[in-house]
Amino acid sequence: MADTRPIRVLVAKPGLDGHDRxxxxxxxxxxxxGMEVIYTGIRQTPEMIVEAAIQEDxxxxxxxILSGAHMTIFPKVMDLLKQNEVDDVLVAAGGILPDExxxxxxxxxxxxCFGPGTSTDEIIKFVRANVQADRLTADV
Amino acid sequence: xxxxTERLLSGDRRALARMVxxxxxxxxxxxxxxxxxxxxxxxxxxIGVTGAPGAGKSTLVTHLVREFRRRERKIGVVAVDPSxxxxxxxxxxxxxxxxxxxxxxxxxxxxxxxxxxxxxxxxATRDVVRAMDAAGFNxxxxxxxxxxxxxxxxxxxxQTVLVVSAPGMGDEIQAIKAGILEIAxxxxxxxxxxxGADQTVAELAxxxxxxxxxxxxxxSKPYWRIPVxxxxxxxxxxxxxxxxAIEQHxxxxxxxxxxxxxxxxxxxxxxxxxxLHSVMLALxxxxxxxxxxxxxxxxxxxxxxxxxxxxxxQKRIGLNNK
Numbered sequence: 001m002a003d004t005r006p007i008r009v010l011v012a013k014p015g016l017d018g019h020d021r022x023x024x025x026x027x028x029x030x031x032x033x034g035m036e037v038i039y040t041g042i043r044q045t046p047e048m049i050v051e052a053a054i055q056e057d058x059x060x061x062x063x064x065i066l067s068g069a070h071m072t073i074f075p076k077v078m079d080l081l082k083q084n085e086v087d088d089v090l091v092a093a094g095g096i097l098p099d100e101x102x103x104x105x106x107x108x109x110x111x112x113c114f115g116p117g118t119s120t121d122e123i124i125k126f127v128r129a130n131v132q133a134d135r136l137t138a139d140v
Numbered sequence: 141x142x143x144x145t146e147r148l149l150s151g152d153r154r155a156l157a158r159m160v161x162x163x164x165x166x167x168x169x170x171x172x173x174x175x176x177x178x179x180x181x182x183x184x185x186x187i188g189v190t191g192a193p194g195a196g197k198s199t200l201v202t203h204l205v206r207e208f209r210r211r212e213r214k215i216g217v218v219a220v221d222p223s224x225x226x227x228x229x230x231x232x233x234x235x236x237x238x239x240x241x242x243x244x245x246x247x248x249x250x251x252x253x254x255x256x257x258x259x260x261x262x263x264a265t266r267d268v269v270r271a272m273d274a275a276g277f278n279x280x281x282x283x284x285x286x287x288x289x290x291x292x293x294x295x296x297x298x299q300t301v302l303v304v305s306a307p308g309m310g311d312e313i314q315a316i317k318a319g320i321l322e323i324a325x326x327x328x329x330x331x332x333x334x335x336g337a338d339q340t341v342a343e344l345a346x347x348x349x350x351x352x353x354x355x356x357x358x359x360s361k362p363y364w365r366i367p368v369x370x371x372x373x374x375x376x377x378x379x380x381x382x383x384x385a386i387e388q389h390x391x392x393x394x395x396x397x398x399x400x401x402x403x404x405x406x407x408x409x410x411x412x413x414x415x416l417h418s419v420m421l422a423l424x425x426x427x428x429x430x431x432x433x434x435x436x437x438x439x440x441x442x443x444x445x446x447x448x449x450x451x452x453x454q455k456r457i458g459l460n461n462k
Binding site for chain 1: 161
C-alpha cells in the first residue's frame with residue numbers, strides 16, 4: 001500500500017498580493033491528478049510556509065507569487081528549510097518571475113519555475129517526475 | 141540517530157509529522173511504533189468538532205485553539221477533508237482558516253484526506269490522535285469533514301463531541317431526527333451575529349427538553365446537562381464560555397465513570413476494526429486479482445451465488461463459521 005500513496009503538495013501564496021486565482025487552478029488540477037493538496041491561502045510568511053510543510057510532511061511545496069517580492073521571500077523559505085533540516089522536499093515556484101531572476105532562483109534549490117501560459121499538465125508531470133521516489137515508498 | 145518514537149516523545153515535531161505519514165499510509169512499521177507509543181498516550185482530552193459543511197468548524201477550531209493557548213496548553217489539531225471518490229485527490233483547506241495559528245510551536249495542525257473512509261473521519265484518524273497524544277499535545281481536537289446526518293464516527297474517536305450548527309440551516313424537524321444530533325455533548329450555534337441564531341438555539345433547546353435521560357437520570361450520580369452555546373468569531377463572543385464548558389465536560393467524564401466507559405467502547409471498536417483489517421489483508425493475500433475476476437464473472441452470469449463464494453473464501457483464510 002505504501003507504494004501507491006497519494007503525493008502530498010503544499011500550495012502556498014507568499015507575499016502581499018491577493019491574486020490567488022492561479023494558485024487555486026493549480027490546486028484543483030493537482031487534486032484532479034490524484035494528489036492531496038494542502039492549500040494555505042494568501043499572504044503567507046516564509047515561517048508559516050515552512051512550518052506548514054513540516055507539520056503536513058509534504059512531498060512538494062509550490063509557491064505562487066506575483067508581487068515581485070520573490071527575491072526576498074524565496075531565499076528565506078530555502079534558508080528556513082535548511083535550518084530545519086528539510087532536505088527531501090521538492091520546491092517549485094510560479095507566477096510573475098522575470099527571466100533575469102531565473103538562474104538565481106534555480107541556484108537557491110528551487111527546481112521548477114512556471115510562468116504565465118504553463119499548462120497544468122506540465123506542472124503535474126513535473127511534480128510526479130521530481131518528487132523524491134524514496135519519500136513515497138520509504139518507511140522512515 | 142535516535143529512533144522515531146524516541147524523537148517523537150522528546151517533542152521533535154518532524155518525527156511526529158513523519159509518524160503521521162507512516163500511519164496514514166498504513167506502513168507496516170506504523171503499528172509497531174504505535175504499540176510502543178500506547179503507554180505514553182491516554183493523557184490528552186480528545187475533542188471532536190463536527191457539523192455540516194460551512195457551519196463554521198474550522199473557524200471555531202481556530203478560536204478554540206487560541207483560547208486553549210491562552211490557558212497555556214499545547215494543542216494538536218487533526219482536520220479531515222474529503223478525498224475525491226474518482227481520483228483519490230483532495231483539497232485540504234482547513235489551514236486557510238487557521239492561518240493565524242501557523243508558526244506557533246505549541247500548535248500542531250495536520251490536514252488529512254478521508255481516503256475513502258465514510259463517517260466523517262479517515263481510517264487513520266484515531267491513530268494519528270494517539271501519536272499527538274503521546275507527543276504531549278493536550279487537548280487534541282479532531283475536525284471532521286463537513287457531515288450530513290449520519291456521519292457519527294467521531295463519537296468513536298473523541299471524548300467530548302461538539303456539534304456545530306449555523307443559523308438558517310434547517311427547521312425543527314431536522315433537529316429531532318436521529319443521527320448526528322444525538323452524539324453532541326455540547327451544541328454550538330456558530331455565526332451568532334447572524335439573524336436566526338436565537339431561533340436555532342431555541343429549536344435545539346426544545347429538542348433537549350424532550351430528552352428522556354433528562355428526567356430519568358440517577359440523581360445520585362453526576363449528570364451532564366447538554367448546553368447550547370452561541371459563538372461569534374466576528375464579534376469574538378462565546379469562546380471563553382465554550383472552552384469552560386469543554387473543560388467542565390471533561391471534569392464530568394472523570395468524576396462519573398463515563399470516561400472509562402467511553403474509552404472501553406472505543407477501544408473495543410478499535411480492536412474490532414484492526415481484526416477486520418487483518419481479515420481484508422489475509423483475503424488479499426490468498427485470492428489473486430485474476431481469481432476475483434473469474435469469481436465475479438461466475439456470480440454475474442448466475443453460475444454461482446455470492447453467498448457460497450463468500451463461504452469458500454472464508455474457509456480459504458481459515459474462518460470456519462457459517
